[in-house]
Amino acid sequence: RQYKNLMHFLVEDWFISAMLGIITAILSISIDVGIELLIHLRNHLFEISKSYHESMGFVVWVSYITFFVWASAIICYAFGKQAVGSGIPEVKVIIHGFKMKNYLSLKTLIAKVLGLTLAMGSGLPIGKEGPFVHIGAIVASLLNKATSACRFNSFFSNEGRSMEMLSIGCAVGIACTFSAPMGAVLYGIESTSKYFAVKNYWRSFFATTCSALIFRFALLFFVPPHIAGTIMAYYQTNFPNEVFVIEEIGFFVLLGVAFGLLGALFVYYHRRISLFKKRNRAFKSVFGNSPISFTVICAALFAVLAFPDGFGTFFAGKMTFHETLVDFIANCTFTMSNVSNNGCPPELVERWTSINGFHPLMTLSLYFTIYFLLVPICIGLFIPSGIFVPCFVIGACGGRIAGELIAMIYPDGFHDETFIYPGLYAVVGAAAFTGSVTHSLSIALIVCETTGQLCALLPVLISLMISNAICSFLQPSIYESIIKTNGYPYLADLPPSRISVHQMKIEQIMIKDIVYITRDTTYWELREILLQTPNLRSYPFVTDKTSMTLLGSVARKYLVYLIQQKLGSEADMFAQRRNDQTSSELFISLRQGSQPMLTDRSISGSTLLPQSLLHDDQGENGPLASLLYSQNEDTTPIVHSMAQKVELLSSKVDLIEVAIDPAPFQLVRGTSLYKVHTLFSLLALNHAYVTEKGRLVGVVSVKELRETLNNIYSRGAVAPRQRVRPINDEENALSS
Amino acid sequence: RQYKNLMHFLVEDWFISAMLGIITAILSISIDVGIELLIHLRNHLFEISKSYHESMGFVVWVSYITFFVWASAIICYAFGKQAVGSGIPEVKVIIHGFKMKNYLSLKTLIAKVLGLTLAMGSGLPIGKEGPFVHIGAIVASLLNKATSACRFNSFFSNEGRSMEMLSIGCAVGIACTFSAPMGAVLYGIESTSKYFAVKNYWRSFFATTCSALIFRFALLFFVPPHIAGTIMAYYQTNFPNEVFVIEEIGFFVLLGVAFGLLGALFVYYHRRISLFKKRNRAFKSVFGNSPISFTVICAALFAVLAFPDGFGTFFAGKMTFHETLVDFIANCTFTMSNVSNNGCPPELVERWTSINGFHPLMTLSLYFTIYFLLVPICIGLFIPSGIFVPCFVIGACGGRIAGELIAMIYPDGFHDETFIYPGLYAVVGAAAFTGSVTHSLSIALIVCETTGQLCALLPVLISLMISNAICSFLQPSIYESIIKTNGYPYLADLPPSRISVHQMKIEQIMIKDIVYITRDTTYWELREILLQTPNLRSYPFVTDKTSMTLLGSVARKYLVYLIQQKLGSEADMFAQRRNDQTSSELFISLRQGSQPMLTDRSISGSTLLPQSLLHDDQGENGPLASLLYSQNEDTTPIVHSMAQKVELLSSKVDLIEVAIDPAPFQLVRGTSLYKVHTLFSLLALNHAYVTEKGRLVGVVSVKELRETLNNIYSRGAVAPRQRVRPINDEENALSS
Structure with a gap:
């Protein structure tokens, strides 16, 4: 048995994690090489055409960028629009237990890889870390499917493994972007999970270590040396160990405040x-049905703007993020060029001085402003695009500006033999801005791993903590913001320190007007209930109308079956009706513009509570199967006379005990909104009954929670208006 | 309202976390200064006395060490034995929701601080990181108590905060020991939590950042410069960025395997x-009641062994862990002294060459062997002592030996201009050994932060992953091992890849012989049930004996009340009886030698499920209060005639609906042991009913789970023998 354990250990735990790390690393290296070649080709073509005629260069430049962005958009359109955008918000939603169609398919993987290569190869200001998280997740999911095919005899056990694998995939994605194995694991956890099982995270470590190894090997053997530097995504800095003095901490705090607000x-x-x-009518009427045309127009505009011999000269339009980042964090001072040893080499300064002889600070400020305005547009285009790297570069630019200013004010530092290092400020700024936009703290570690130095850790942490706190107090993270605007079914995090979430109690948000079934409910009443509430999946079962003690819940499916058994004639009126309603009125409230890709709530997902088998659609295997499916066998339809029917309808419903789920999730009255939120996120609950001393008093679903927290940032928690009927239509809207 | 939110944010979230970091850092600095002074004093006294006479030096040396260890033990004895040992196992148990008396009191804090200073000041080979985790946790808990005193009007909300604070305290404790703010946060999570709420971990980050800042300030302004180096616990290495070549990865793998086994x-x-x-009779008869005498004897033996002019000369007996560690990770090669540029400076080599002119490798091997044998004894003594630092040093020594050997075999490295850096192997070995003993991966980050260099990350990760995997396959972590030998009520982690935990189903471990109450139970039967099972806290309530559909559970308290109401005469027989049994037979089975400090299971703790209010002892405020406490009011005892009594006893029990908790935790038949374990750990469950299609078929409590997993490392999961009566006496044993 020990031998079998060991085999299991090696194959299941190690081999698959290693494969995940290795495959993703290879994908990453290929994409990087592709991007590098495309960028190289662009600059090469541009130089050649420019040598013919100035305008020729312009045409080639603009058409090159526009063409590749168009190609990327077309690929996304053809292979599946799931490849569009960052991917992190979607992975977040999936990890929290909702299934999203085709988001983890091979087709999406291909579209994402090709689209990303083309889009980034054009030189558009987008990042690759979001798509890589998505790619990692897809690889993980595909690997998981592949191995589950050869699972037999519980040798390959699959309990909760698929979600684990997704989480590892995310970590590996980040690790490949930043060659930061430790920070990536943390970032993967932070950006995708709310609660995290500690015992599983060594798999992420192992996978990221494998991909780091692959990078190391690739660098030695496969990658052409002239682009090796870019592939590693490794920005080695050369600060001395004593890179800052205590007096500078004030500046780091200020930087944190500024970047938090920004x-x-x-x-x-x-x-x-x-x-x-999404909402503007004019925009919708022009671009409503063709996201590609808008994307192409934006790309063309960007190309014109960034044209290196035109306006681009004022903000280094030709340089890629990688190149500018290297300049920003360089251990030298722009403004001290030719003055002291700390000055930057002239060729570096030259890059940041336009033909007109602008001061580097002017160029930097222009760069900062333009990308701050452009990036949010570019990451919303119909192409795969990451948010992280652009933010990182914008932050580094901002930090560099601050550092240069401080170096100008204190050219000799604060003490003897200490200097201001503007490169350090750039590193701090990059971490602080990215940290505040994405609400992550692991960025501190990623920054250190990427720069290969730890001496900047303390300044980075100080700035990051402050900017993160400010931004998370004011706004949700950019990923949650995207989730919200896309209307995904996801329970957002609570912002810190809202007193209202502690003060508000569950009874303020619950729906009090509950539809329930008692022991005395007649078939007639049951029929009415089922007809009136076509969008519920389960009904609470209480003792009687006066005491209202909750005994359990009953699946709609079973009730429909009961009615049908008694009144065979109305065989499919319920199913019909239900579909009608869900597709018409219910979906709209939820989707509000999102693509119709939400499918049934995942059962196996991160749902940690063992969901009652009675409510699942398990086909022939569920415990109710014998009841529900036996109906297909008695082929003769039951025909009743009118009198029989009336008699039947007025008799009490005969629920058999088996059909009652005796343990629906319950919360007691007086539970605070904070606790409700914690439980719903942790257990991936869908709805919960509210009881008071055993008496059913209400029901709360994810929908009510979401409505309550809708304006949490601006107005705090606000109890939703009480609606008349729908109890937990949330789950139905999702299950259609 | 926004202003109030902001105030709350600043005070509650920031100020308290900052205070925690600052206070712990100050404590840490004071202790470090104290230790340093004591060690200095020891060496000074030793030198002086030696100058009089050789034997005088021996006497002073031995008595110095013995005296301070004795003093430390006496302090622990006087202030409370909770201060003994590492503290991490206890904090782990507390964070998982069990209350342990006095473990987080101010008295224990004082004992721990003083005891640690004295014990480490004597020079015993123990570490300070475990006690510091404990100190951090105590400071957190005290701070929490202090602020909860001034909580009013929900301004200071306290939901689940105390456990969060504990977790932060642990992280801060580690941060103070290693000046590693990032790694400490991770280690704090890893070593104390099983599931971790991501949204809270920024508090840990903030607190550790604050303590890192304090360290930085202290270094500048307060600490005398000659011991500043030791205080920072900062072992800056000076490896080049390309410290290893691909060919060396094989060695790192081998090192990982070796250290995993070790x-x-x-x-x-x-x-x-x-x-x-604990078990040896001879040992117990000698030292059974006086742990102090054993401690003193061990200390004296260590002092004799380590006497610098005696046997200690063979293994650098005079040096503290800090000093040896600096030598181990030094960027030079012992065996190349006087040969090449990479050789170590002569004074360093001299320290590792005994008077007899031993080869440094001999001395190193002796050091490794002796401390490998001594440390497990020393950390078990009756003093505060950490495990982490000794393991770190032992690992570094082992790694240094391996590195030196490899450097001897390949004196010119593998390529041109590359060398073998034995210091790197020491760093890798330290991480691998510590990681395998404590089952933590965050050690990779701690090592990097402590050495201030990231270039060793990849080798460290490779070795660490392998050693960790091997050790966690073979043995539990040292903390879980301590928890197990001390018999704390804690559900240990599952080792990786045991097929048996997936194959074994809940029905194999559940207790099938359930005591239950039906609708038809008479008072007579109820009385029998209550008398026969004095150790249950709740009883399942089912419909009837044949269908056995679980309707809910009823608290024993309520049933006792019911009986007492009917049969006033037997007023306190149940309470009596229960106490008798728990103290006599039940406690023994659980405690098995541990101190009687286990109190009632915490309700608020990490228990994420809203525990039913019906089962809690909420005094006057619980929902059953009106029922249970009204009894005190009708002062006249009910006296029945015999005939009345018999009639009463044969009538059916009249349970009111309110008293039934309709949602006890249920698991379905067929749930695998793996899933059961996950749910029990996540939700801190105590027991769960097992149902099959609504029918109650068994009950599982933590006790069964623990018994099943008792020999998981050697024999896999083994179903416990079915006992006759006790169902969930686990909780009772704890609640006495």
Whole structure:
């Protein structure tokens, strides 16, 4: 048995994690090489055509960028629009237990890989870390499917494994982007999970270590040396160990405050753009049905703007994020060029001085402003695009500006033999801005791993903590913001320190007007109930109308079956009716513009509570199967006379005990909204009955919770208006 | 309202976390200064006395060490024995929701601080990280108590905060020991939690950042410069960025395998010693009641062994762990001294060459062997002592030996201009050994932060992953091993890849012989049931004996009340009886040698399920209060005639609906042991009913689970023998 354990250990735990890390790393390296070649080709073509004629260069430049962005958009359109965008919000939603169709398919993987290569190869200001998280998740999911095919005899056990694998996939995705194995694991956890099983995270570690190894090998053997530097995504800095003095901490705090506010502004601005695109009539009438045309127009505009011999000269339009980032974090001072040893080499300064002889600070400020305004538009285009790297570069630019200013004010530092290192400020700024936009703290570690130095850790942490706190107080993270505007079924995190979530109690948000079934319910009443509430999946079962003690819940399916058994004639009126309603009125309230890709709530997912078997659609295997499916066998339809029917309808419903789920999730009255939120997120609950001393007093579903927290950032928790009928139509809207 | 939110945010979230970090950092610095002064004093006294006479030096040396260890033990004895040992196992148990008396009191804090200073000041080979985790947790708990005193009007909300604070306290404790703010957060999570709420971990980050800042300030302003280096616990290495070549990865893998096996051996050896001390009759008869005398004897033996001019000369007996560690990770090669540029400076080599002119490798091997054998004994003594630092040093020594050997075999490295850096192997070995003994991966990050360099990350990760996997396959972590030998009520983690936990189903471990109450139970039967099972807290309530559909559970308290109401005469026989039994037979089975400090299971703790209010002892406020406490009011005892009594006893029990908890935790038949374990750990469950299609078929409690998993490492999961009566006496044993 020990031998079998060991085999299991090696194959299941190690081999699959290793494969995941290795495959994703290879994909990453291929994409990087592809992007690098495309960028190289662009610059090469541009130089050649420019040598013929100036305008020729312009045409080639603009058409090159426009063409590749168009190609990327077309691929996304052809293979599946699931490949569009960052992917992190969707992976987040999936990890929290909702199934999203085709988001983890091979087709999406291909579209994402090709689309990303083309889009980034064009030079558009987008990042690759979001798509990579998505790619990692897809690889994980495919690997999982592949192995589950050869699972037999519980040798390959699959309990909760698929979600684990997804989480590992995310970590590996990040690890491949930043060559930061430790930070990636943390980021993967932070950006995708709410609660995290500690015992599983060594798998993420192992997978990221494998991909780091692959990078190391690839660098030695496969990658052409002239682009090796870019592939590693490794920005080695060369600060001395004593890179800052105590006096500078004040500046780091200020930087944190500034980037916290800027981060909140960035998220807000990005959301306004998304909402504008969704809601503005003029925009919709022009681009409503063709996201590609808008994407191409934006790409063309960007190309014109960034044209290296035109306006682009003012903000280094030709350089990629990678190149600018290297300049930003360089251990030298722009403004001290030719003055002291700390000055930057002239060729570096030259890159940041336009032909007109602008001061580097002017160029930097222009760069900062333009990308701050452009990036939120570009990451919303119909192409795969990451948010992380652009934010990182914008933050580094901002930090560099601050650092240069401080270095100008204190050219000799604070003490003897200490200097201001603007490169350090760039690193701090990058971490603080990215941290505030994405609400993650692991960025501190990623920054350190990416720069290969730990001496900046303390300044980075100080700035990051402050900017993160400010932004998370003011705005949700950009991923949650996207989730919200897309209307995905996801329970957002609570912002810190809202007193209202502690003060508000469950009875304020629950639906009090409950539809229930008692022991005395007649078939007539049951029929009415079923007809009136076509969108419920289960009904509470209470003792009687006066005491209202909750005994359990009953699945709609079973009730429908009961009615049908008694009144065979109405065989499919319920099913019909139900479909009609869900597709017409219910979906709209939820979707509000999102693509119709939400499918049934996942059961196996991160749902940690063993969901009652009675409510699942398990086909022939469920415990109710014998009841529900036996109906197919008695082929003769039951025909009753009118009198029989009336008699039947007025008799009491004869629920058999088996059909009652005796343990629906319950919360007691007086539970605070904070606790309700914690439980719903942790257990991935859908709805819960509210009881008071055993008496059923209400029901709360994810929908009520979401409505209550809708304006949490601006107005705090607000109890939703009481509606008349729907109890937990949330789950139905999802299950159609 | 926004202003109030902001205030709340600043005070509650920030101020308290900051205070926690600052207070713990100050404590840490004070202790470090104290230890340093004591060690200095020891060496000074030793030198002076030696100058009089050689034997005088011996006497002073031995008595110094013995005296301070004795003083430390006496303090622990006087202030409370809760201060003894590492503290991490206890904090782990507390965080998982069990209350342990006095473990988080101010008295224990004082004892721990003083005891640790004295014990470490004597020079005993123990670490300070475990006690510091405990100290951090105590500070957190005290801070929490202090603020909860001024909580009013829900301004200071306290939902689940105390456990969060504990977790932060642990992280801060580690951060103070290693000046590793990021790694500490991870280690705090890893070593204390099983499931972790991501939204709370920024508090840990903030607190550790604050303590890192304090360290930085202290270094500048308060600490005398000659001991500043030791205080920071900062072992800056100076490896080049390309510190290893691809060819060396094989060695790192081998190192990982070796240290994984050694780690498992270490844990096993430590457990054997603990069990020997607990079980051996001869040992018990000598030292049974006086742990102090054993401690003093061990200290004296260590002092004799380590006497610098005696046997200690063979293994650098005079040096503290801090000093040896600096030598181990030094970027030079012992065996190349005087040969090449990479050789170590002569004074360093001299320290590791005994008077007899031993080869440094001999000295290193002796050091490794002696401390490998001594440390498990020392950390089991009656003083506060950490496990982490000694393991770290032992691992570094082992790694250094391996590195030196490899450097001897390949004196010129593998390529041109590359060398073998034995210091790197020491770093890798330290991480691998510590990681395998404590089952933690965050050690990779701690190592990098402590050495201030990231270039060793990949080798460290490779070795660490392998050693960790091997050790966790063979043995539990040292903390879980301590928890097990001390018999704390804690559900240990599952080792990886045991097929048996997937194959075994809940029905194999559940207790099938259930005591239950039906609708038809008479008072007579109820009375019998209550008398026969004095150790249950709740009873399942089912419909009838044949269908056995679970309707809910009823608290024993209520049933006793019911009986008492009917039969006033037997007023306190149940309470009496119950106490008798719990103290006599039940406690023994659980405690098995542990101190009687286990109190009632915490309700608020990490228990995420809203526990039914009906089963809690909420005094006057619970929903049953009106029922249970009204009894005190009708002062006249009910006296029945015999005939009345018989009639009463044969009538059916009249349970009111309110008293039934309709939602006890249920699991369906066929749930695998793996899933059961996950749910029990996640939700901190105590027991769960097993149902099959609504029919009650059994009950499982933590006790059964623990018994099943008792020999998981050696024999896999084994179903416990079915006992006759006790169902969930686990909770009772704890609640006495």
